[in-house]
Structure formats: C-alpha cells, structure tokens
Amino acid sequence: MENNNREVLEKIAKEVLGAKTPEEVEKAVKILIKSFM
Amino acid sequence: MSSLEQARLERMQIMDDVINNRQPKRVPVLSACSTWAYYYKGYKPLDGLNSEEILAEVTRAIYTDFYWDVVDIGPAVAHHPDLYEILGGGTFTFNQEGLHQTRPGAVNVMQPDEYPELIKDPYGYMLEYILPRRYALFAPDVDFRTKYEGILKVFAVRDRIARQMKIHNDIAEKEFGLFNAVNGLLLAPVDFILDYLRDFSGIMQDIKRRPEAVREAGMALVQYALDGVANIKPEAGKTLLIPMHLPTFLNPRDFEKVYWPSYKALVDALVERGHIVKCAFERKYEHLFDFLQELPKNKIVGVFEDDDIRVVKKKLGDRMAIQGGLSTQALYYASKEECLDIVKGLIDDLAPGGGYIFGTNKSMIHATDGNPENLKAVNEFVHEYGVYR
Numbered sequence: 001m002e003n004n005n006r007e008v009l010e011k012i013a014k015e016v017l018g019a020k021t022p023e024e025v026e027k028a029v030k031i032l033i034k035s036f037m
Numbered sequence: 038m039s040s041l042e043q044a045r046l047e048r049m050q051i052m053d054d055v056i057n058n059r060q061p062k063r064v065p066v067l068s069a070c071s072t073w074a075y076y077y078k079g080y081k082p083l084d085g086l087n088s089e090e091i092l093a094e095v096t097r098a099i100y101t102d103f104y105w106d107v108v109d110i111g112p113a114v115a116h117h118p119d120l121y122e123i124l125g126g127g128t129f130t131f132n133q134e135g136l137h138q139t140r141p142g143a144v145n146v147m148q149p150d151e152y153p154e155l156i157k158d159p160y161g162y163m164l165e166y167i168l169p170r171r172y173a174l175f176a177p178d179v180d181f182r183t184k185y186e187g188i189l190k191v192f193a194v195r196d197r198i199a200r201q202m203k204i205h206n207d208i209a210e211k212e213f214g215l216f217n218a219v220n221g222l223l224l225a226p227v228d229f230i231l232d233y234l235r236d237f238s239g240i241m242q243d244i245k246r247r248p249e250a251v252r253e254a255g256m257a258l259v260q261y262a263l264d265g266v267a268n269i270k271p272e273a274g275k276t277l278l279i280p281m282h283l284p285t286f287l288n289p290r291d292f293e294k295v296y297w298p299s300y301k302a303l304v305d306a307l308v309e310r311g312h313i314v315k316c317a318f319e320r321k322y323e324h325l326f327d328f329l330q331e332l333p334k335n336k337i338v339g340v341f342e343d344d345d346i347r348v349v350k351k352k353l354g355d356r357m358a359i360q361g362g363l364s365t366q367a368l369y370y371a372s373k374e375e376c377l378d379i380v381k382g383l384i385d386d387l388a389p390g391g392g393y394i395f396g397t398n399k400s401m402i403h404a405t406d407g408n409p410e411n412l413k414a415v416n417e418f419v420h421e422y423g424v425y426r
Contacts, residue, residue, distance in 0.1 A: 009164075012188055032188075033160050034160075034163075036175075
C-alpha cells in the first residue's frame, strides 16, 4: 500500500515550519524525519 | 555587574579552562543531578512530568541545598508518555514512577539485509521503512488528515517539554548563577544503529556476519549525526555530549573495524567546527584506551563510569579532560566519612595539572543514586579543598 508520509511531512514543512523553496522544504522534511527517530 | 552574574562568569571561565585540559582556578563541582531531585523532595519523576510547579520546586531545592558550579543534566526530562501515545509506539516506555526505559522488542525494526538502503539514503530509509514500522501514526492505512493532526499534537507536547527545560535553565542561571555545560547531544553513528534500528542482539550478529555493512552504515550516518547539531555554535565552557553504548561490549579488533571509523570521523568534524566533545564512556573502556589516545588532543572531556580513574589519568590525562570519580553507589551506601575520604583522594590524585571535573560517575536518576547528607558534604569539601594554590 502506498504511504503518504512524505506528502504529510512536506505539508507540515510548508504550513507549519514556513518552508517556501524546494530546498527549504527538503531540509525541513529531513529535520522532521530526524525528530521522530 | 551583580554578584550572581560575576559567579556565573567565573564558573564559565573555570569550565572553559578545564574542558580545554588546562588548570582552572579550582576544581569545578558538576551536577548530573537528574530525576533524583524528585525523590529528594518526596516526589516521583512522574509528578514533575505533569507539573511545572513541582519541577521548579525541586530545581530550586537541589541548587539551594547543595553546592554546584555547573550543570550537565537537571531534573527536566526530554521525554513524555504523551509523545509515544500520540505516535502509537516508539522505543521508550515509562514505569509507574515516570522513568523512561527502552521498551523490550521495540528497537529492532530494521532487517539485516536492509543495510544497502540505509547506506544509500539514511533519511529516505527512515521515512520509508522505519517510521511506519515504529509508529502506528505513520502506518500506510492512516489517512492524511489524521497524520497531519497527529504531528501537530506531537509539536504541542514538545513545546511543553521545551518549556520545562527553559524553566529549569532559567532558575539555574538567573537565581543560582549556574549554566548548562551541555550544548547539545548526539549519538555516535554505530550507537544510533544499536539504539534505534537493530538493538543489541541484532547489531552483534551483524558485526559477526556483515561487519563491512555496519562500518559503511556508520560512515553514511556521520552527516546524519552532524545535521542534528548543525545550528549549535561553540561556546566557552560548553560541550557537545556523545553518550557511548556499544564499545564496552566490543573487542579492540571489532571496535577498530566497525565503530571507530565513523566515531572518529564524527569527533574530528565536531572539533573542526570548534566544539569540545564530551564522551560518556559508559561502563569499562580500558581495553580501548589506545584508540582514545588518538582522539584530538585537549578537545575531549571523558566521563568515565567504571574504569579505574587513576589509570585513566595516567594513560589519557595528557590528552583529554576527565570527569567523574565518585560512584553513585558510594554516594548512597558509604558513610559521610568514607565519601569524604574517597573525594579527598580524587582531588589529591586527579587535580594536579588541571583538566579534572568533579562529579558522579553517571547521572543521578534513581532514589538510590545518592544520599543527600553525603552529597552536601562532598560538594562543599571539593569547593573548598579543590582550589589550586
């Protein structure tokens, strides 16, 4: 089954963490992944 | 300048001297007084998890009743049961008193044949494989909205935890002139695999059956570890802490093959960025002292738990600062006179030349990690006797 975790984290990155550019979104997603480990 | 601010600046200078392995004005007395503080005041750690007032009360109590120069770890805790309830899983569970411990069977969520994926893309691997296995919230059948709202709830709990940390740090600094000497915490790459991916039996099997994969995964995780402290700037008197878990169980040959390459690369990178690195060498490390001598000179603080600290001083004292010396067991079970004898010997043998931080050999977590009368006596003794004349 396809997982939507990346899409959820990207939405959080944009709407909550304020990431705007693709680079900022990618950086924020990495921070989020790390924060759950 | 207030006398409190003056005291804080003096302590910062003392710590900056000592962590750079120089001789300070006096031997600093370091607090690793964690959740023991709750028992000292008749509470349980659980009481503090849910009450900022109780956290503030026990914080003021331990900094009023005992002498300290600096804090490594305080009563505020970076975990909360609500976090793992929202996420639906995780590696920690909490006992009835509110102390967190590793949940049996929760760590080993990585298959041994997945090392190539981990090595190729650590972040992608965590996202695709580990998060859905570890947390119910990230499972494939959970809808988008539930995940989004769940993460916002996690953020709210983290805000509460951050507020507790700030309450502790503000009281320590503004009311007692004490600063927190640990600027950040990170794991050595192979310890990350042990603690969060493979657990002990898993990684020990991997070291026997696929040591190259463990070593390469460690190297792939160096940048991952550095990313976690990228925004932390070096500060006088402060360190980055690496608690070390696996090496005590490894023979020198396996340590050199699988653990040392990524650990050394990580430490070198941190030192290159201007940090002093505090390594908590948990349990015994004497069989690995030859390696520790190769760490960057005078850029390491070693916290030694079960090694003979006089042997440490002899073998490593010209290379790194040394912290510890008083076992929590002695602090609890020995008499006041015995504790004072132990501590006088520590100052006599370890203080000459500088680079010695007095403290317990590990964090004070449980009620049996120290007797208040002994703690009061030894801290005051070191404060007076540990002055360089």
